Amino acid sequence: MEYSVNINVFQGPFDLLYHLIEKKEIDIYDIPIAEITDQYIEYLEQMMQFNMNVASEFILMASTLIEIKSQMLLPQKEKSEDPRQELVNKLLEYKLFKDVSETLKKYEDESSYYFSKPKEELALTSDVKVEQLSLNEINIYELYNVFLSLIKNQNIKIVTEDTFKVYRENYSVKDCVDELLKKLKLSGRVSLFSTFREKQQITKEYVITTFLAVLEISNKQGMKIYQDNTYSDIIIIAA
């Protein structure tokens, strides 16, 4: 049978590391890295044994510790920074906020002694009486019938169309992309406005399709698309 045990839950790698340091009464400015790394990893193994998901952040910290440990083994230049320094700084900063969050917790408890009430329903009642419709008890068929009778009363005639027209696409995004790329190859620079001007007749459909083509192109490497101002010309240049 699988069961899980809730051992100390830590907020993150710094929390765990700080816990280990405090437990062993270690001087934070002189952390015995080898010892603390062993304990840290031992704890992670424990977590995994208890079937807890070990977040990647904890594993990252383990590798940071191992890195520092190996740096400590190497001979150091005289004035170089202690490899532990960065970690210590981070630990201290975390501890600063962890401590103050505990103080704030007390503030929170303190303020919970005061009760206040939620806002009144401050809706304005106007002179016009608005009838509240409850839609809960109306089903779709009733709505359908109401709709039909409404149309009947208003003498609206619904003409059902038996045939639908399917229009052929005059422009495809792919065609427009090809067109733009061809121009780009020729001159190295394409202005969207002049592309439109070249056409004798431009339709909304063409403009929209060309815009989609520009978006499509923007995914490709090796070109730059820019616009000086809002609503001004869009220029594509080969980079």
Add this chain to the structure above:
Amino acid sequence: MNIKSVLESLLFAWGEPLNINEISRILDMSTGNVNHILEEMMISFNQDTDRGLVIQKFGNSYQITTKKENYDFIQSLLQTTVNKSLSTAAMETLSIIAYKQPVTKVEIELIRGVKCSNVIKGLLDKNLIKEVGRLDKPGRPAIYSTTDEFLRHFGLNSINELPALKIETEEEKKAT
């Protein structure tokens, strides 16, 4: 018109912290004047032992609440205790935002060493923090600050009342 009477009614009806600008707009009075009167009321409510209500100030907002002394009585009226307190993760994140505001998610995550997206979303939902803009940096990250609701939640008059950060210097640490 008795201003104090109007103010009391306004605060009662609104229930939640009511912003000073809103009050001064309704009363057509300067915020300075309104602040002054409300502060007088805070004192007189507090001193009047026959009253069960007090006015509290959180940032730029005022709210009517019950008196702390009566907590136990109100508590026994309630069926179950509502636990409104925040999780440790939320407390840590909120502390960082409170002291470092305005601050980005990345900065918070660097200090805590863990991802904070969900915690931040929770704090936003609770209206304890708000997005106050975006940094002009790659990705245009959102920056967060605390709200008046944050002050109310912790019973603070203003952000300056946050407890001081205890920065232990190396020398102090070694001396102990």
